[in-house]
Amino acid sequence: MMIYQRFLRDLIRNYIIGSGIAVVVVGGVIISTTLSISNTEMGRIFFIMTISLGVMMLAELLVFRRHMQPIRALLEQEAPDLAAIRDAYLQTHRFPALSVRRILGPHFLGLSIPAMTMASIGIAMGWLSLPAYYIGLAGIGAVLVASMHALLEFFTTAQAIRPVLIHIREVGQRLYGEDVSLDGRVIVSIQRKFQLSAFLIGTMPLFLFSLATQIRLISQSSDFTVDYWKWAGIILLLGVGFSSLGARMLARDIQQPIGDLYRAMKEVQSGDLQVRASDLYSDEFSRLVAGFNHMVKGLEARExxxxxxxxxxxxxxxAALDARDAYTAGHSTRVAQYSLLIGKAIALSEQDLDLLNKTALLHDIGKIGVRDNVLLKEGRLTDEEFEKIKLHPVLGESILKQIEPAEAMAPLLPGVRSHHERYDGKGYPDGLKGQEIPEFGRIIAVADAFDAMTSDRPYRKGMAVEKAMAILAEGKGTQWDPRYAQTFIDVFMSSHHVKTTSHVS
Incomplete structure (x- = not known):
């Protein structure tokens, strides 16, 4: 509750200061120094302003209470729900923009409509001796004053909301472990903020001066007034044009480095740690770019x-798996190397090659669950023993599913489970056929078979490479994917300058 009271106090203080500068100082000074009227009429004008201020404050208070309701509801609760926290966080961020709406809405209309209405009645009843068109000039002045007040209110409110935002985030973290944020949502763009602010700052004094001068020149001849407005019109056009151009250039100068950093950040988010933001700036953005690039270098080194x-x-x-059997030492590493030969030949992406390498290294991890008397048996396996061996792809998938983080292991699971499937559907464990078999499983099946055929075993010596190649060629389309089998044959023969003894088609 204390944070709410402090927030409310800051808003009221800022509002009073902004109103004092924009309405009392600017508006009051213009009225008192430009109007040549009696003290009695000046008193009537200030009476009208007082009544109008009362209407304005009442209208603005009603809107202000509605805008504050989500924030107040949150700050007054000890344990708000997560939805209320998010709503209050968003509403707090919107508060500077809402303050502008209040100034240009109930504040401006609540002041100007009653004031202009009562002034019109006063002129009609003879209580005020002002020309009727003064009301129009007063309306223009009210727009200028309201715009100045809105500008001040926006930036002071933007500072006032910071402690509240910090408190709301702490509540979300403490109660729900939620890091509440806008997730990149833009409430007020930098372009709009800078363009409108710079435009108002540049043109406000010109319009106020022109308006006050026009009031002072009312008693002068019409020819003099026309000449004045010819000159003043040129000055106003030049001032408005220069302010618009300056505001546009300032906004672009701010937006460009932010845009460059944002694009670089998106590249980093997509996984490209080679990206660097262009250091093309000589102001404080140079520090920001240097810090960003330093951070990305650190991330790259850590990655x-x-x-x-x-x-x-x-x-x-x-290696731990292969160490169980001296005769199969290095099998997993060789299968990974052979798999990469195929993967590179068919132009897999770097990311897919990395996943293929990891899958091939762990393709037999399920053999950890097979007993030594079966796995290391030197003679021919019985049907029962072979059925136990056939369980290792499923066991491997089950083992990898238990490793965290699960999302890191997920891409490896299909290849581990399916590397003993056959292209004709007669493999295991699922009897998948053709393209139903995951791609990594089809690639590893070729590499695994080649290494098994060419490696020594206790009960036989590894066959010659030429013979293994011939077997792979004969098994294309039945045991192995024809594309990947032929690709391996071509690449291996080319890289090792192997000549087969039989025809390979």
């Missing part, structure tokens, strides 16, 4: 270290 650690992790797991 490289993490990748090395992960690669070591996968390699260590594969």
């Amino acid at each position: 490289s270290m993490n990748n090395q650690l992960l690669q070591s992790y996968y390699s260590t797991l594969a």
Whole structure:
């Protein structure tokens, strides 16, 4: 509750200061120094202004209470729900823009409509000796004063909401572990903020001066007034044009580095840590760009270290598995190398090649769950023992599912489970056929078979490369995917300068 009272106090203080500067100082000074009327009529004008201010404050108070309601409801509760926290956070961010709406809405209309109405009645009843068109001039002046007040209110409110935003975020974090934010939502764009602010700052004095001078020149001859407005019109056009151009250039000068940083940030979010923001600025944005680039360099170095650690992790797991059997040592590493030969030949992306490498390294991880007397048996396996061996793809998938983070393991699961499926549908564990088999499973099946055929076993010596190639060629379209089998044959033969003894088609 204390944070709410402090917030309310700051808003009221800022409102009084803004009103004092815009309405009392500017409006009052113009009225008192430009109108040549009696003290009695001046008193009547200030009476009209007082009544109008009362109407304005009442109208604005009603709107202000409605705008404050979500924030007040949150700050007065000890344990608000998450939806209320998010609503209050958004409403607090909208408060500077809402303050402008209040100034240009109930504030401006609540003041100007009663004042102009009572002034018109006063002129008609003879209580005021002012020309009727003064009311129109007063309306123009009211627009200028309201715009100045809105500008002041926007920026003072933007400062006042900061403690409230911090408090709301702390509440969300404490109660729900939620880091409440706008998630990139833009309430008021920098372009609009800078253009309108610079335009008002540049043109406000010109319009106020022209308006006050016109009132002072009422008693002069019409020819003099016409000459004045010819000159004043040129000055106003030049002032408005220069202010508009300056506001546009200022907004663009601010937007450009922010846009460059935002685009670089999006690249980083998509995983590109090679990106760097262009250091083309000589103001404070140079520091921001340098800090951003330094941060990305740090992320790149950390990513490289993490990748090395992960690669070591996968390699260590594969080595630990292969170490169970001296005759299959290095099998997982070789299968990964052969799989990458195929992956590179068919132009897989760098990301897919990395996933293929990791999948191939861990393709036999399920054999950890197979007993030594079955896995390491030197002779021919019985049907029962072979059925146990056939469980290792499913066991491997189950093991990897238990490793966190789950999303890091998920891309590896299909290849691990399906590397013993056959292209003709006679493989295991699911009997998948053709393109139903995941791509990594079809690639690893070729690499795994080649290494198994060419590696020594206790009960046989590894066959010659030429013979293994011939078997792969004969099994295209039945046991192995014809495209990947032929690709491996072509790439391996080319890179190792192998000549087969039989025809490979």
